[in-house]
Amino acid sequence: MIGVSSNTSAAEKLEYLKTDWSFKGIFGKFDRGALQRGYQVYTEVCSSCHSMKYLSYRNLAEKGGPEFSEAQAKAIAASFEVTDGPNSDGEMFTRPGKLSDKFVMPYENVKAAQAANGGAYPPDMSVLVKARGGGVDYIYSLLQGYDEPPVGVTLDEGVYYNKYMYGNKIKMSNPLSDGIVEYSDGTISSVEQMSKDVTTFLMWAAEPHLETRHKMGFKAIIYLIILTILVYFSMKKIWSRVETEV
Amino acid sequence: MSDHNYTPSSKVGKWFNDRLPLLTLANHLTDYPTPKNLNYWWTFGGILTFCLITQIVTGLTLAMHYIAHADMAFESVEHIMRDVNYGWLIRYIHANGASMFFLAVYIHIFRSLFYGSYKSPREIIWIIGIIIYLLMMAAAFMGYVLPWGQMSFWGATVITNLFSAIPLVGEGIVTWLWGGYSVDNPTLTRFFTLHYLIPFLILGLVVLHIWALHVPGNNNPVGIDIKKPSKDTVPFHPYIVIKDGFALLMFMIVFAFFVFYTPNILGHADNYIEADPLVTPAHIVPEWYLLPFYAILRSVPDKLLGVIAMLSAILILAVLPWLDTSKIRSAVFRPLYKQFYWILVADVLILGYVGAMPAEGLYLLIARVATAYYFLHFLVILPILGFKEKTLPMPLSITEPILGGSPNLAVAKNKESLDK
């Protein structure tokens, strides 16, 4: 009700781009292929600046997610250097990642991230979809919203024009271009395709239990309806002893 | 309850009951004579009890995993959402449960306003109810701070700053509330403590609320006093229990829909951004259930007067039993009051709407008019109405609703309300 207000005061209000999200609706589920491709886009493109600090590599193999096999997830984890320690000499050391490790962060801390990005902190992506008023449609549109600035709009160094950004000025350069990622499943990596895949991945990252929630919700509501009907007839029976209607 | 003579049939039961009359209490609760014409608006008392218990149970379980520390609160909430078994379910029930609780309490309050349930001899029930409502707002506000998102932080900053409006001591009070020079870790830990405490205070007050209710018994849609027990009443169990149960299940279906399919729609996206003391979100808005009062606060251009207006808007309800001078309880027999009642409903809805909008231009004007009307309703319209209004003839009892034999509007209206 209130969440959508974040763009209302932008001078020209632009409708977000729409696409058919497989995870919307009562029976909504994630598209596994999109999640796996989305993970690839995140790792190869976004993760150089954006952290995802609440996710662990084990999540990649969990049910309802990208569902990489356990071996794949282990291999993914092992491809990252994780700082661990201190060891018995009191020193930190690096080792290959394990399933239980959190996603490795591109920067040590927020200050380091700001210093490397012209003062702008690339937000953590773990719950990014839920942290933006427009949700998935907003992220999906933003990724495709880069454009030449209209006449009269001047941009400072390191600032880019984006149709869907609040105030139209964004400090992130256009991250996607056709073919920037080579999908292992052969899908053509157009900007649109990558936007959709990575947004799906972000949705899962923010709501890892979405599929369980949808399934459980359906069962719960069906159950409640059945019980309501039973209670209704029981109530009618009981109240038939007095002449008042219920 | 003192008029209650009950002897348990078993020896052990009698022995126990002589020492602690729990069985007498149980018997009183099951046999409690309830007007049989109560409509579904009366089921919200039971629904509210359910809401309170749900909030306490889910809250206790969340507290087993939540960490009340500025550096870890946000992360611990994400831990609950991701790793704790059914953590996402419990948190979504708790978060949406707050909204459902307020939805139910507003219906409960407006039912009371329509049927005059706050009038003699039920003033104490009503005042306890208003205290519960105030505590609910405090609990909800502090609970919203706990995830330590942007809205948590800035909501806490804005609301605690209300106290700075108090002359002389205001600043000192705010610093005391914060335990520092800004909302920070000490504020979070004390809010967690109070958020944990308040529901149990509410629970205690609910017991008093029901106790006070059981002295005169329920009001009813016709609003007349009834003899109890009589042919106008039914025992609470099973009649009211099953009816409340049915209504509760309908309520739970709506609740479940929010929890499972739109769990974040009543929250604010900014609260999924971790608190940042350096950046205020573009639009600070409280949760929907506080919006009318937020609109009243913003409609007054003076800081202190704004706070006073907002508080008065709630506290004025406590003296409502004396502001309403009419002896007739139910709006069914008060044609004029009925119209003003619906205008008030609309007024509060409008206040809620403008509370969500930016405080500028037309919105501000509307907020001011609606605020003025809100106070006008309670301070001017209600006291005068009691003397000026020509009420409809009242029936003698709820089973023989005709007085003087002439089938008139009252009967039709009465029938209509009973049918609901």
Add this chain to the structure above:
Amino acid sequence: MAEKKTKRRDFLFTATYAVGAVGVGAVVWPMIDQMNPDASVKALASTEVDVSTVNPGNTITVLWRGKPVFIRRRTQEEIVEAKSVKMDELKHPEKDEDRAKNPEWLVMLGVCTHLGCVPLDQKGDYNGWFCPCHGSHYDISGRIRKGPAPTNMEVPKYEFVNANTIKIG
């Protein structure tokens, strides 16, 4: 006719109660299960230990699932002593070779089986471990010899990943 009616009503009420009870159970379970180990705790089930620096006759203690694990590199004399114990002398008979796959290395949970304290190294009447809480004596194979503890100290699941690394769990 009247009897039939009662029966149907009884059935309706029974069905309502039964369905309601199922729902209560379904709601209670998440509230109980939330106290079980969560996904992040379960994920930490195994840990790898570098034992290259442990000399014979020394014990290191590592943390696994929040509990201490003793890893002792035993001397030849200790191995001989551990193997020479007769089964009928033991309260909880277990052969040393069943407890230490590689006789040089004894890996076991450093938790007394009495009430969970951590026994002290190289103490007690049997040259093994001694629990200071209630006086249980363990031998150099971690087997209970004297005192209130009912069983030997538990050997967790472990394996040698390579000559210098033990993976516990």
